[in-house]
Amino acid sequence: MGAVVVEGLTKDFSGVTVLQHINLDIKEGEFFALLGPSGCGKTTTMRCIAGFEKPTSGRIKLGDQVVNDLAPNERNCGMVFQSYALFPHMNVFDNVAYSLNIKQLRKSNLFKKLGVYTRMFNSKLVKYPKEMKQKVMDVLAYVELTDHAHKLTSELSGGQQQRVALARALVMEPQVLLMDEPLSNLDQKLRHTMRNTIRKMQQDLKITTIFVTHDQEEAMSMADRVAVMKDGQILQIGTPTDLYSNPQSPFIADFVGTSNILPGTFLKHEAGITTVKIGNQEIKSVTKTDQQDVQVIIRPENIKVLEEASITDDNSFEGTIEVATYLGSTVRYEMKVGDYRLIADTIYESGHRILQEGYKVRLGVSPERVLLI
Amino acid sequence: MKRLKKHLTGIGIIKLLLYAFFILFLVIPLVAVFIVSFTNEPINFFGSFISMETMQTTIDQLKHATLDNFKSVFQNTRYLDALLNSLYLSFVVSIVVLLICVPIAYGIARTKLPFKKTISALCTIPLIVPTFISGYAFIIMFGRSGWVTYLYQALGGEGLFIDPYSLTGIAIVQIFFFFPYALWPMVAAFKVSDVSLEEASRNMGAKGWLTFCTVTFPLVIPGMLSTALVIFAVSFSDFGTPIVLAPTDLNLLVVQAYREIAGFYNWGGAAILTLIMIAVAGFVYWVQNFFFKGKNYDSVSGKPKQSKLNQNKLVTVPIAVFSGIVVLVPLLAMLTVFLQSIATTWGKDPLPKGYTLAHYKMIFTSSLGNIQNSIVLALGALVLSIIISVFVSYFVVRQQAVTLDFMTTVPLIVPGIAFGIALIQTFNVAPLQLTGTAAILIIAYSIRRLPYMVRSTVGTMKSIKADIEEAAISLGASTLTAAITIIGPLMIPGIAAGSLLVFITVIKETSISILMAPAEWAPMSLAIFQNILRAEYYSAAAMSIILVVLVLVLQAIANLFTRKQSD
Ligand SMILES: Nc1ncnc2c1ncn2[C@@H]1O[C@H](COP(=O)(O)OP(=O)(O)OP(=O)(O)O)[C@@H](O)[C@H]1O
Numbered sequence: 036m037g038a039v040v041v042e043g044l045t046k047d048f049s050g051v052t053v054l055q056h057i058n059l060d061i062k063e064g065e066f067f068a069l070l071g072p073s074g075c076g077k078t079t080t081m082r083c084i085a086g087f088e089k090p091t092s093g094r095i096k097l098g099d100q101v102v103n104d105l106a107p108n109e110r111n112c113g114m115v116f117q118s119y120a121l122f123p124h125m126n127v128f129d130n131v132a133y134s135l136n137i138k139q140l141r142k143s144n145l146f147k148k149l150g151v152y153t154r155m156f157n158s159k160l161v162k163y164p165k166e167m168k169q170k171v172m173d174v175l176a177y178v179e180l181t182d183h184a185h186k187l188t189s190e191l192s193g194g195q196q197q198r199v200a201l202a203r204a205l206v207m208e209p210q211v212l213l214m215d216e217p218l219s220n221l222d223q224k225l226r227h228t229m230r231n232t233i234r235k236m237q238q239d240l241k242i243t244t245i246f247v248t249h250d251q252e253e254a255m256s257m258a259d260r261v262a263v264m265k266d267g268q269i270l271q272i273g274t275p276t277d278l279y280s281n282p283q284s285p286f287i288a289d290f291v292g293t294s295n296i297l298p299g300t301f302l303k304h305e306a307g308i309t310t311v312k313i314g315n316q317e318i319k320s321v322t323k324t325d326q327q328d329v330q331v332i333i334r335p336e337n338i339k340v341l342e343e344a345s346i347t348d349d350n351s352f353e354g355t356i357e358v359a360t361y362l363g364s365t366v367r368y369e370m371k372v373g374d375y376r377l378i379a380d381t382i383y384e385s386g387h388r389i390l391q392e393g394y395k396v397r398l399g400v401s402p403e404r405v406l407l408i
Numbered sequence: 409m410k411r412l413k414k415h416l417t418g419i420g421i422i423k424l425l426l427y428a429f430f431i432l433f434l435v436i437p438l439v440a441v442f443i444v445s446f447t448n449e450p451i452n453f454f455g456s457f458i459s460m461e462t463m464q465t466t467i468d469q470l471k472h473a474t475l476d477n478f479k480s481v482f483q484n485t486r487y488l489d490a491l492l493n494s495l496y497l498s499f500v501v502s503i504v505v506l507l508i509c510v511p512i513a514y515g516i517a518r519t520k521l522p523f524k525k526t527i528s529a530l531c532t533i534p535l536i537v538p539t540f541i542s543g544y545a546f547i548i549m550f551g552r553s554g555w556v557t558y559l560y561q562a563l564g565g566e567g568l569f570i571d572p573y574s575l576t577g578i579a580i581v582q583i584f585f586f587f588p589y590a591l592w593p594m595v596a597a598f599k600v601s602d603v604s605l606e607e608a609s610r611n612m613g614a615k616g617w618l619t620f621c622t623v624t625f626p627l628v629i630p631g632m633l634s635t636a637l638v639i640f641a642v643s644f645s646d647f648g649t650p651i652v653l654a655p656t657d658l659n660l661l662v663v664q665a666y667r668e669i670a671g672f673y674n675w676g677g678a679a680i681l682t683l684i685m686i687a688v689a690g691f692v693y694w695v696q697n698f699f700f701k702g703k704n705y706d707s708v709s710g711k712p713k714q715s716k717l718n719q720n721k722l723v724t725v726p727i728a729v730f731s732g733i734v735v736l737v738p739l740l741a742m743l744t745v746f747l748q749s750i751a752t753t754w755g756k757d758p759l760p761k762g763y764t765l766a767h768y769k770m771i772f773t774s775s776l777g778n779i780q781n782s783i784v785l786a787l788g789a790l791v792l793s794i795i796i797s798v799f800v801s802y803f804v805v806r807q808q809a810v811t812l813d814f815m816t817t818v819p820l821i822v823p824g825i826a827f828g829i830a831l832i833q834t835f836n837v838a839p840l841q842l843t844g845t846a847a848i849l850i851i852a853y854s855i856r857r858l859p860y861m862v863r864s865t866v867g868t869m870k871s872i873k874a875d876i877e878e879a880a881i882s883l884g885a886s887t888l889t890a891a892i893t894i895i896g897p898l899m900i901p902g903i904a905a906g907s908l909l910v911f912i913t914v915i916k917e918t919s920i921s922i923l924m925a926p927a928e929w930a931p932m933s934l935a936i937f938q939n940i941l942r943a944e945y946y947s948a949a950a951m952s953i954i955l956v957v958l959v960l961v962l963q964a965i966a967n968l969f970t971r972k973q974s975d
């Protein structure tokens with residue numbers, strides 16, 4: 036029984052189908068990423084879960100409750116928006132206390148209600164109850180914003196604003212935390228720090244989290260499981276390593292990490308080894324297939340690049356270096372092999388020289404590392 | 409039933425209430441006017457729903473509907489004259505205003521005009537003064553015992569220089585007090601019109617004035633026509649000037665409609681005149697939107713290129729003299745009112761005999777109520793229009809409520825006197841007898857000014873991103889709570905700017921006040937009007953000055969606000 040279950044979710048916008056039969060089963064405490072290119076429907080999926088869009092068909096369950104007919108303010112979904120959507124007329128403290136105020140509003144009689152409204156309008160006029168103040172300060176301490184509690188949100192840096200948005204969603208102890216590209220407005224370095232912050236927080240609090248992103252690195256480094264979407268459909272759901280080593284389509288192979296994808300034709304299958312023809316070369320793989328036309332997928336780091344013909348692998352080809360890029364710990368070679376181009380990443384060891392353009396090399400790939408789709 | 413329940417959330421109820429408000433106080437009155445133009449007597453619209461008897465009466469009335477009133481437009485010379493005179497007046501006024509404004513606007517926008525700042529500042533005076541006060545000022549200047557008449561006769565003239573109580577008098581007042589409406593848009597047009605084209609023309613050897621006639625001027629013609637239509641509409645629906653100046657034998661639509669209802673209780677006649685007014689104003693509005701949308705001066709965007717200002721004294725000095733004369737007339741008019749307000753007696757002399765503050769003292773002892781009424785009514789209208797416009801702009805921006813959007817533009821084409829007549833006809837009997845109450849007065853004021861307020865709040869609403877509201881909702885707030893706690897506070901600047909404007913215009917409002925205000929709720933404008941009718945010119949003058957000062961002060965505050973906002 037999952038914490039968030041989506042069954043057959045379909046969404047039309049005035050006749051145009053944007054989501055097609057989406058199925059998700061997200062476990063309690065899981066960090067789940069929705070990954071896909073721009074416009075594939077990630078935000079729409081999330082907005083359906085939050086209740087801001089009404090599904091055309093399909094069911095959405097939070098815990099064991101079907102929430103299709105529940106208003107968004109009754110779903111207890113914490114949301115972190117791409118733009119943060121902080122309330123510009125309130126300071127950090129009041130922003131974070133918002134959901135607590137709302138909760139109190141619901142429980143109060145008319146007279147008390149007026150008090151809460153006044154406080155939300157200007158928190159200097161009506162004081163916060165002690166336990167409420169404590170709770171807000173605890174959350175602020177957690178995101179390391181204690182010193183900024185009484186600043187206006189416009190006086191904060193991007194990263195700090197991000198943390199206010201996070202704190203504001205956390206303080207309501209949501210059943211699910213929904214985050215829509217929360218890091219896309221931050222610069223490169225801050226993005227890395229915030230990745231760790233969010234991941235750590237999620238593990239500390241064990242809060243079920245759905246994280247929307249179009250950055251595969253972000254999804255792969257943070258999430259327990261990733262769902263890859265394209266054109267309103269889910270292509271594959273799996274752990275990051277699963278997606279990486281067993282992509283079920285060339286799209287995923289390409290989208291998740293870098294891949295060499297080559298068209299091949301089936302030749303034969305003998306003793307657990309499939310032989311496929313690419314152009315006029317043959318290549319062996321351990322993958323079984325019953326198709327005539329296959330896509331051959333090789334990850335760049337699985338290609339060995341050697342100067343001499345000392346390859347013992349089953350698969351070995353000749354190639355010519357076209358571009359060499361030094362990336363710090365690795366060197367990326369783009370090479371011409373027959374009619375095709377291949378990319379190979381090799382570990383750079385100090386002292387070794389980088390092979391230059393025009394250099395003839397031998398390449399080797401073990402059949403275990405050749406994937407056929 | 410379930411669907412109905414779903415829509416009955418807090419915010420849904422408010423939307424329903426808004427629709428109810430507009431239907432009750434805008435749609436039904438306008439429809440009622442239409443019906444009354446056939447039945448010739450007011451029908452009890454609301455009564456028909458609660459009493460069978462009334463319903464029967466209404467049905468009988470409808471059975472006896474005739475086209476007599478429509479025929480009478482073409483047969484009754486009173487009505488036909490009124491229409492023709494009104495059209496003629498507005499036509500002349502808009503043409504003359506255009507002719508006056510072209511040189512002044514060119515002078516301000518494109519030349520090193522001497523005293524440019526002073527002239528510009530004086531151009532705002534006419535906008536502050538309600539037109540019936542301007543009309544009244546002309547009486548005490550050009551009337552039998554006016555100082556202009558004195559000068560004219562001293563110089564050998566006979567009779568009156570200009571008879572203020574005539575179509576000419578009305579036209580002159582409107583020209584001198586409406587020209588700023590056209591001037592500022594035109595200045596903007598001259599500033600942004602393509603300077604490089606002019607330079608090209610000059611390079612090809614064209615002389616300065618030739619460039620003006622062949623390039624500069626033609627470029628601003630579409631905008632000018634559009635402005636002329638605005639002036640036409642303003643003049644056509646102006647009630648203040650004609651009601652003070654029109655002699656009994658001069659028929660104008662606004663005056664005639666007022667006389668039909670206030671003098672003869674001729675419901676059918678008032679209704680048909682109201683329909684004609686709305687039709688003409690609506691037609692002008694439609695033409696303006698249809699042909700000139702996007703061609704208005706203020707919609708010309710882009711940075712004005714810095715053009716060389718014309719320094720030719722042969723051009724600037726005559727323009728300065730001309731502009732000076734134009735702005736001097738309203739200034740002298742107001743000074744005259746001021747002198748009258750502090751005069752002991754002022755007969756047929758260039759200056760009063762002596763000076764006193766007695767008239768002011770009298771106002772502050774006996775007429776304080778009118779000032780209070782004005783302020784209370786304006787405050788009431790202010791609160792009502794804030795509430796309505798905030799929610800309307802919410803629905804218009806967030807839920808694309810096209811109907812509501814349309815409803816708030818309807819008051820733009822209904823002249824004040826027409827709207828007043830419509831309301832009186834609809835609400836003059838039980839069960840909804842509101843005529844003569846402060847409530848209907850406040851409602852009328854707010855609906856009249858709603859288009860301006862809504863324009864201001866819609867702008868602010870658009871600048872509030874939808875995800876801020878969604879954030880509040882995801883944190884547990886209902887749509888209504890989010891509106892109160894988030895949207896409302898964020899809209900305060902937009903509301904503040906719009907509301908001062910509403911307050912000012914309500915204080916200046918003439919037609920609704922004169923037509924609808926009961927004695928115990930008489931605002932300043934009605935008091936002044938009655939003083940003028942009773943020829944109590946001194947207290948009318950003092951009250952006018954107080955009104956103008958009040959408006960000036962508020963206007964200054966409003967300017968302060970808008971400046972802060974644009975910082
Ligand atoms: N309110 C709407 N009305 C009509 N079409 C919409 C609406 N909202 C989204 N769409 C369409 O649905 C598709 C998916 O949109 P969505 O915002 O879910 O994409 P996304 O995956 O979040 O993209 P991005 O990474 O750019 O944010 C898009 O083609 C978009 O144009």
Ligand SMILES: [Mg+2]
Pocket residue numbers: 077078079215
């Ligand atoms: Mg998105």
